[in-house]
Amino acid sequence: MPEPSEFSPLTVNRLSVYLRCLERLRAQGVERISSQELGRRFGLSPALFRKDLAQFGVSGIRGVGYEVDCLADGLARRLGLDRPSRMVILGAGNLGRALARYFADDSTFHAVALVDVDPKKVGNRIGGTVVEPLERLGEIVERRRVEIGVLTVPAAAAQESYDRLIEAGVGAVLNFAPRQLRSRPDVPTKNVDLRVFFEELGFYLRGG
Amino acid sequence: MPEPSEFSPLTVNRLSVYLRCLERLRAQGVERISSQELGRRFGLSPALFRKDLAQFGVSGIRGVGYEVDCLADGLARRLGLDRPSRMVILGAGNLGRALARYFADDSTFHAVALVDVDPKKVGNRIGGTVVEPLERLGEIVERRRVEIGVLTVPAAAAQESYDRLIEAGVGAVLNFAPRQLRSRPDVPTKNVDLRVFFEELGFYLRGG
DNA sequence: CCATGTGAACAAATTCACAGCA
DNA sequence: TGCTGTGAATTTGTTCACATGG
Numbered sequence: 001m002p003e004p005s006e007f008s009p010l011t012v013n014r015l016s017v018y019l020r021c022l023e024r025l026r027a028q029g030v031e032r033i034s035s036q037e038l039g040r041r042f043g044l045s046p047a048l049f050r051k052d053l054a055q056f057g058v059s060g061i062r063g064v065g066y067e068v069d070c071l072a073d074g075l076a077r078r079l080g081l082d083r084p085s086r087m088v089i090l091g092a093g094n095l096g097r098a099l100a101r102y103f104a105d106d107s108t109f110h111a112v113a114l115v116d117v118d119p120k121k122v123g124n125r126i127g128g129t130v131v132e133p134l135e136r137l138g139e140i141v142e143r144r145r146v147e148i149g150v151l152t153v154p155a156a157a158a159q160e161s162y163d164r165l166i167e168a169g170v171g172a173v174l175n176f177a178p179r180q181l182r183s184r185p186d187v188p189t190k191n192v193d194l195r196v197f198f199e200e201l202g203f204y205l206r207g208g
Numbered sequence: 209m210p211e212p213s214e215f216s217p218l219t220v221n222r223l224s225v226y227l228r229c230l231e232r233l234r235a236q237g238v239e240r241i242s243s244q245e246l247g248r249r250f251g252l253s254p255a256l257f258r259k260d261l262a263q264f265g266v267s268g269i270r271g272v273g274y275e276v277d278c279l280a281d282g283l284a285r286r287l288g289l290d291r292p293s294r295m296v297i298l299g300a301g302n303l304g305r306a307l308a309r310y311f312a313d314d315s316t317f318h319a320v321a322l323v324d325v326d327p328k329k330v331g332n333r334i335g336g337t338v339v340e341p342l343e344r345l346g347e348i349v350e351r352r353r354v355e356i357g358v359l360t361v362p363a364a365a366a367q368e369s370y371d372r373l374i375e376a377g378v379g380a381v382l383n384f385a386p387r388q389l390r391s392r393p394d395v396p397t398k399n400v401d402l403r404v405f406f407e408e409l410g411f412y413l414r415g416g
Numbered sequence: 417c418c419a420t421g422t423g424a425a426c427a428a429a430t431t432c433a434c435a436g437c438a
Numbered sequence: 439t440g441c442t443g444t445g446a447a448t449t450t451g452t453t454c455a456c457a458t459g460g
Contacts, residue, residue: 012416043391051430062436063440078411101302102303179228201356203223256451270420425452430447432447433446
């Protein structure tokens with residue numbers, strides 16, 4: 001039973017954001033940057049940036065700042081991006097197909113299969129992969145060493161699909177279905193209901 | 209200049225989650241529910257649920273609980289979902305097309321246009337709409353009363369596309385491009401980088 | 417009596433501010 | 439000198455626990 005991580009999701013998510021900023025700096029040829037300058041350019045908090053890095057044991061150079069290149073590599077490694085993760089996408093609807101195409105040959109997150117219950121969808125070619133039937137899920141996860149399951153099924157099918165993913169042996173699940181899952185505490189599970197973002201924006205738009 | 213909302217994004221997002229749960233209960237024919245029972249069923253905090261509702265001036269019935277139907281309607285109204293919002297999607301890539309199809313004739317968030325710079329994409333029919341050229345953005349936003357702009361362009365085009373949306377007069381922006389935007393403080397802007405979710409999960413999967 | 421509504425207690429997250437080192 | 443690294447202060451968010459009222 002993996003003890004609850006010592007790192008908060010907020011911190012981990014910021015690491016991703018920092019990494020994106022650093023990659024941009026690297027592309028621009030910037031070699032060193034101070035936390036203040038980084039904060040100014042990307043609208044982030046310098047103090048929080050330093051705290052976050054400290055928590056992951058990353059150090060800068062006093063009086064100077066951080067080495068962009070080295071820091072980017074360090075963050076990528078700490079996020080586990082130095083070796084690829086293999087994913088199966090469950091649900092070949094609009095979002096499932098979009099993700100399958102996007103991650104078809106991504107080097108860090110690789111979609112190795114796209115699965116659907118609908119026999120009419122099975123066999124369709126999406127990006128580089130072919131839609132496979134749900135019955136093969138167990139075999140797919142085992143044989144292709146799938147670590148992450150991605151749910152893009154309708155709300156009504158979410159819980160059953162989740163249970164199947166767990167049974168098949170995936171180590172983590174990203175759920176895009178708009179349904180609060182009854183999730184296993186020992187399997188990292190993240191719910192991302194895209195409609196929530198639209199609703200939040202709508203709320204503030206209407207003068208919330 | 210709209211003063212910063214008195215409601216935190218966390219609270220607003222929870223309202224969406226509550227609404228989803230209530231709609232499920234309604235579909236199941238449940239008429240009344242206590243905060244405790246709701247917490248038990250969906251893994252939410254009863255006290256927080258009550259606090260959140262109180263903040264929005266919604267009351268239950270002491271000794272009984274909440275009327276599912278009435279509460280769902282109340283939350284939907286407070287989120288501004290009782291009247292539809294009109295959106296333009298900028299970028300007809302994988303995600304843009306998926307969202308366009310998903311929201312083609314949604315009753316609360318309606319995608320009234322899908323726009324792209326690429327002349328090869330212009331004219332393509334996606335769901336009910338046809339891809340239109342970027343030059344027409346201003347006209348589209350004005351004539352079709354677009355309130356929300358959705359960015360699904362590549363990172364490199366994000367900032368310029370954002371600026372164009374603002375100039376065209378949209379009231380809020382949802383940015384799916386993996387780039388930290390320099391955003392206008394008076395226009396509600398939400399950054400949603402989907403890769404962050406994958407990276408978070410990957411992190412915990414690797415035993416973070 | 418029972419679940420709400422809420423102030424008070426607690427916990428988490430962020431910012432402040434400055435000592436300490438390159 | 440200038441920026442990092444970090445304890446202390448502050449702000450924000452959540453839970454507790456109970457008085458209140460249908």
